[in-house]
Amino acid sequence: MLISVRDVVKEYPMGAGSVKALAGVSFDISEGEFVAVMGPSGSGKSTLMNILGCLDRPTSGEYRLAGRLVSSMGDGELAHTRNKDIGFVFQAFNLLPRLTALENVMLPMSYGMVPSSSRRERAKEALSALGLSDKLHNKPKQMSGGEQQRVAIARALVLHPKMILADEPTGNLDSKNSEDIMKALARLNEQGRTVVLVTHEKDIAAYANRCLRFRDGLLVGDAVKPERGQCDED
Amino acid sequence: MRIREALRLAAEGIRTNPLRAFLTSLGVVIGVAAVIVIIAIGEGARAQVISNIESLGSNMIYVTGGSAKPVPYSRQSSVLDNSVLETLEGKLQGLEGAAAELSRAGARVKYGKASITANILGGTADYMSVRNLELTSGRRFTDAEMAEGARVCLLGSDLADELFAGEMPIGRKVKVDGASYRVIGTFTGSATSLLRAMAGIKIYQVLIPLATAQRRITGTQDVSAIYLKVARAADMEAVRTAAEKVLTEKMAYEENFGVTSQADLLDTLNTITRTMTYLLAGIAAVSLVVGGIGIMNIMLVSVTERIKEIGIRKALGATRQDILAQFLIEAVMISCAGGAVGMALGWSIAAIASRLAGWPSLVPWYSIALALSFSTGIGLFFGVYPANKAASLQPVDALRYE
Numbered sequence: 001m002l003i004s005v006r007d008v009v010k011e012y013p014m015g016a017g018s019v020k021a022l023a024g025v026s027f028d029i030s031e032g033e034f035v036a037v038m039g040p041s042g043s044g045k046s047t048l049m050n051i052l053g054c055l056d057r058p059t060s061g062e063y064r065l066a067g068r069l070v071s072s073m074g075d076g077e078l079a080h081t082r083n084k085d086i087g088f089v090f091q092a093f094n095l096l097p098r099l100t101a102l103e104n105v106m107l108p109m110s111y112g113m114v115p116s117s118s119r120r121e122r123a124k125e126a127l128s129a130l131g132l133s134d135k136l137h138n139k140p141k142q143m144s145g146g147e148q149q150r151v152a153i154a155r156a157l158v159l160h161p162k163m164i165l166a167d168e169p170t171g172n173l174d175s176k177n178s179e180d181i182m183k184a185l186a187r188l189n190e191q192g193r194t195v196v197l198v199t200h201e202k203d204i205a206a207y208a209n210r211c212l213r214f215r216d217g218l219l220v221g222d223a224v225k226p227e228r229g230q231c232d233e234d
Numbered sequence: 235m236r237i238r239e240a241l242r243l244a245a246e247g248i249r250t251n252p253l254r255a256f257l258t259s260l261g262v263v264i265g266v267a268a269v270i271v272i273i274a275i276g277e278g279a280r281a282q283v284i285s286n287i288e289s290l291g292s293n294m295i296y297v298t299g300g301s302a303k304p305v306p307y308s309r310q311s312s313v314l315d316n317s318v319l320e321t322l323e324g325k326l327q328g329l330e331g332a333a334a335e336l337s338r339a340g341a342r343v344k345y346g347k348a349s350i351t352a353n354i355l356g357g358t359a360d361y362m363s364v365r366n367l368e369l370t371s372g373r374r375f376t377d378a379e380m381a382e383g384a385r386v387c388l389l390g391s392d393l394a395d396e397l398f399a400g401e402m403p404i405g406r407k408v409k410v411d412g413a414s415y416r417v418i419g420t421f422t423g424s425a426t427s428l429l430r431a432m433a434g435i436k437i438y439q440v441l442i443p444l445a446t447a448q449r450r451i452t453g454t455q456d457v458s459a460i461y462l463k464v465a466r467a468a469d470m471e472a473v474r475t476a477a478e479k480v481l482t483e484k485m486a487y488e489e490n491f492g493v494t495s496q497a498d499l500l501d502t503l504n505t506i507t508r509t510m511t512y513l514l515a516g517i518a519a520v521s522l523v524v525g526g527i528g529i530m531n532i533m534l535v536s537v538t539e540r541i542k543e544i545g546i547r548k549a550l551g552a553t554r555q556d557i558l559a560q561f562l563i564e565a566v567m568i569s570c571a572g573g574a575v576g577m578a579l580g581w582s583i584a585a586i587a588s589r590l591a592g593w594p595s596l597v598p599w600y601s602i603a604l605a606l607s608f609s610t611g612i613g614l615f616f617g618v619y620p621a622n623k624a625a626s627l628q629p630v631d632a633l634r635y636e
Contacts, residue, residue, distance in 0.1 A: 055549060055629045076553050082629075083551020094546045094633070098250060110239050111551040155550070 001064075002162060002194055003029035003052065008061035008071075010047050021047040022058070023217035029196065029210075031162070034189040036205035037198045039214035046167070048214070049198045053086055053165045054078045066162055083112050087156025089185075091168035093148040095140040101127060101151045102136040108159050126154040130184060146177030153184055163194040170204055182207045240556075244564035247536070258532040259572030261525025262612065266576025266605040267583060268518035273601040274584030275591075276511030280504070282593035287499055293330070293467055294364075295474050297322070297460040297481065298492045313491060315455040316444075318484065319358065322460065325480050328473050330465040333357055333364040334457040336447045343389075343440055344409040345397045352393055352438035354410060356447020356457075364463045365423065367441070372404045372419020375443050383445030387415040393438035394420045410440055413450060470495060515601075519608065525572065526612035533565050533620035544624050545632025558625040565617025566610060573609025577602060 010022040022044045029035055039045040050056040051063060054070055057078075063071045065085060073081065088094075095104045105123035114122070127136060130150040140148050149169060156164055166185060170178035186207050189195045199205050213221035248255045299314040319334040326332075336356040343352045355361075359380055362369070370391050379386050387410065394403045394417075403417045421441065448455060464473045478493050485491060537544075544557055581597055588594060 050630050053549070055633065076555075079548065079551055079553040079556075082549060088549050090633075094542075094549070096543055096546060098246070107547070108550040111547075111553070111556060116239075 001028045002031045002033075002066055003027075003196075004062070004064040005052075006062040008048075008051060008058040008063060010044075010051065010056070011059045020217050022051075024061070025214075025217075025219050026061075027212060027219060027222060029163075029194065031194055032189070032192050033210055034186070034195045034208045035197065035210045035212060036208035037196065037212050037214065038200060038202075038205055040200060042216075043214040044217040045198050045214050047217075049165065049167050049196075052196060053088060054082045079111075083108060084159060085162045087153075087159070087161040087164045089149070089152050089156050089164060089166040089169045091171035093140070093145070093152045093172070095148055095151055095155075097140050100137045100139055101132060101143070101154075104140070104151055105155045105158050108155060112159055114159070122158055123154070126158040127151065129157075130154050144177070145173050146180055149173060149177070149181050150184065153181070153188075157188070157193075163196055164188060165196050165198075167198045168200075169197070170199075170201070178204065240559045240563050241567075243560045244567050247540075247560070247564045248567060254532060255568050255571075258529055259525075259568045259575070261528040262522060262569050262572030262609050263525075263576040263579060265518060265520075265522030265525045266573045266609055267580035268521055269515050269605050269608070270577060270580025270597060270601050271583045271587065272514045272518050273511055273604075274580070274597045275587055276507060276514065277596035277598055277601075278584075278588045278591070278593045280507040280511075281596055283503060283507070284500060287496060287503065293464040293470060294496050295462040295464060295470070295477060296492075296494045297462065297477065298494070299456075299458065313485060314457045314460055316457065317455070318481070319457065319460050321484055322462065322477060322480055326462070326473060326476055328465050328469040329462055331360045331364040331463045333359075333361040333461045333463075334444060335361065335459045335461065336444060336451060336457045337459075338447075338451050341411045341440065342409075343393065343397065343438070345406065348397050348399070350393060350396055350438055352390070352440050354447060354451070355439055355441050356444040356451070357441060358444045361441070361444075361461075362421065364461050367421045367423035370420045370422055372417070374419065380443045380445060383443055383449050385413065385415045385446060386418045386442070388419045388421050388441040389417055390439040390441075391420045391422045393440065396438070408440075410442075411450070415440075415442065470497065515604075522608055522612055526569070526616040529565055529569055529613065530616035530620060532568075533561060533617055534623070536564075537561060537620050537624040540624070541627060541632050541635040544627050545629055545635065548627070548629035549633060554625045557627075558621045561621035561624045562614065562617045565621065566613035569609045569613025569617075570606070573606050576609070577605055580605070 005028070006026050008022055008025045009020060011018040011020050025044075025048065037045045037048060047056070051058050054065070054073075058071050061071065062069060065081065068081075070078070070081065096107070099107070102120070102123050105126055106119045109119045109122065124133075124136065127133060130153055132147065132150055132154065135143060135147060135151075140151070143151070164185065169185070170181055173181060182204060185195050185197065197204070197208055205211055209224070211221065211223045212219060297314065297318075314334070316334065319332060323329070323332050334357070338354045341352055341354045343350050359375070359377070361367070362374065369388075372388070375386065378384070387408065389397070389403060389408070397403070397408065398406070403420060406417050407414050408417055409415075444457070462473065462477060464470050474493055474495055481491050481493065547557065584597055
């Protein structure tokens with residue numbers, strides 16, 4: 001099992017008491033799955049995304065990634081796990097504006113143990129695979145949203161992570177670019193990569209082969225190979 | 235992450251806003267330049283004063299009466315007289331020469347209409363050689379003139395130039411405090427007082443035989459100072475100790491005389507000038523601290539501006555240490571660049587200042603080491619807090635920040 005989540009609770013202090021963003025959630029994700037996490041805003045899907053991405057720790061419960069207990073890791077180990085095992089694709093692309101496409105893709109390698117001699121080549125390969133060979137030296141501002149998101153996917157892929165974590169990856173894109181990005185993610189999944197996709201759009205979720213639905217911090221639906229309609233917002 | 239990478243990152247951060255980086259480092263530039271200029275000027279002035287003192291003659295021991303401090307121009311009745319000189323000459327070994335002096339400041343020297351204030355120095359036979367005075371024209375005093383206290387004089391060459399304005403002084407008569415003296419020669423050399431030598435002040439002087447001076451000034455056998463020139467530098471301490479012993483035996487009270495060597499004066503002087511230099515450098519160092527606060531201020535702004543970037547870097551696997559190193563190195567770089575520029579600036583100012591003041595420019599190695607380590611230290615010290623603030627950001631919060 002790649003991901004194993006057991007009774008995960010996340011509380012945020014609010015005023016005198018606290019509010020539960022996740023109120024006890026359990027599920028597993030196997031290697032090679034393409035999972036869509038759905039739910040309205042406030043359902044806890046972003047909190048789950050942060051925990052799955054090792055950006056945050058649960059208040060209680062266990063989260064295992066590839067057998068390792070993430071929920072009890074220290075900051076350094078979390079950083080290492082983010083670098084090695086997880087590739088992030090964000091809604092706002094989150095490229096560093098001062099760096100070129102190539103430099104942005106090289107960034108995760110500078111925090112990993114990649115010899116500096118091979119970084120440039122690997123980054124070039126990753127960008128070419130996403131059809132960006134002619135944009136290597138462009139800065140984010142000189143690229144369209146779709147291109148920026150493809151740079152972000154190249155960056156997420158370059159260290160061959162165990163899973164790609166995409167948080168509303170098409171939220172800032174038009175439908176043509178959205179389709180391109182989703183096709184790229186689907187292709188990665190076909191190549192065997194685990195993809196976890198957080199979205200509230202059912203068209204986007206339809207690319208996945210499994211759908212987890214959240215509401216009020218609880219998992220309310222888990223459909224494998226969803227038929228049309230099974231992954232809708234309710 | 236490797237050091238080279240961290241350096242590149244930090245340099246990139248600085249390049250993003252070069253004007254800001256320059257203004258930030260200005261405090262350190264000024265501080266380092268000030269420290270270097272002050273130390274250079276202090277050391278240069280010290281070297282100048284030391285060379286003044288050394289020009290008085292090395293291997294010299296000064297015996298003064300009445301006080302342990304060298305006040306050879308004191309007119310108070312002295313415990314020293316001709317017999318003290320004779321005793322010292324008789325009992326001390328290793329002397330190259332010895333001379334006694336009776337002096338009086340503020341005498342009026344007149345020739346025709348010209349009138350100049352000068353010091354009268356009455357000296358024994360060896361006075362000129364012991365005090366390194368060079369005859370520039372005419373002749374020295376004869377033994378007969380010395381013995382009878384003849385009214386003859388040697389003029390300091392600058393006094394002669396002023397007084398005679400191109401005329402040949404030898405053979406002419408000048409009036410010193412109303413009495414008439416025949417000029418038999420001129421001399422150069424710093425037979426000035428020690429204190430004046432320290433300050434580098436030149437004064438006009440008239441040299442007359444000791445016997446003449448004793449008759450005209452005090453009417454006694456008193457002398458105001460005795461100069462002992464030691465043959466070998468290695469014997470200085472031995473001769474000095476022996477001189478103290480002889481004087482103690484001869485005189486009733488130890489406080490009645492002082493024995494001082496050039497080394498003592500140099501020691502005292504070194505202490506005084508060093509203290510002054512360190513004090514001033516300390517004040518200059520305050521501006522370094524102010525510069526450091528400027529760096530901290532800008533680094534805090536920079537961290538706030540780059541929270542999103544920090545979040546992204548952390549999401550991509552940057553550890554606490556990576557972020558800490560990035561910002562810390564940036565602070566140290568700004569500070570060190572300021573230190574380097576300040577060093578160049580300080581060096582130039584010191585060179586110009588010393589040329590204007592006419593003393594050697596001295597930028598000792600320790601002032602450079604001090605300035606560089608100070609600027610690195612300041613970058614580190616004032617960079618730690620902002621860098622730590624950046625490193626402690628939680629990735630979730632940093633990513634969410636807009």
